[in-house]
Amino acid sequence: MTADKSIYHKNLMPVVYVTGDVAGxxxxxxxxxxxxxxxxxxLELPEGYRLERFVSHxxxxxxxxxxxxxxxxxxxxxxxxISAWPLLPCWF
Numbered sequence: 001m002t003a004d005k006s007i008y009h010k011n012l013m014p015v016v017y018v019t020g021d022v023a024g025x026x027x028x029x030x031x032x033x034x035x036x037x038x039x040x041x042x043l044e045l046p047e048g049y050r051l052e053r054f055v056s057h058x059x060x061x062x063x064x065x066x067x068x069x070x071x072x073x074x075x076x077x078x079x080x081x082i083s084a085w086p087l088l089p090c091w092f
Contacts, residue, residue: 013062020032033069037053040053040067045065047064049064051065051067052064052066053067053068053069054066054067054068054069055068055069
């Protein structure tokens with residue numbers, strides 16, 4: 001017998017959460033995000049459009065697939081240095 005799969009929702013809409021971590025020579029998640037963005041730029045969905053990506057705000061419409069990047073502030077602070085600390089609340 002197989003267990004039922006969980007269905008996650010945010011604002012009453014179905015969502016899929018993907019988590020990951022990076023380590024090694026390029027520990028900042030920003031390097032991984034930039035690399036994944038280059039790969040996602042090549043992706044065309046079967047519906048005929050490209051996957052739109054968001055960082056600072058939510059997608060406007062739920063009629064198309066979209067992706068929202070979420071990075072924790074501590075990782076950004078390490079990437080940009082302590083001087084970026086006052087900017088972090090503006091980004092999230």
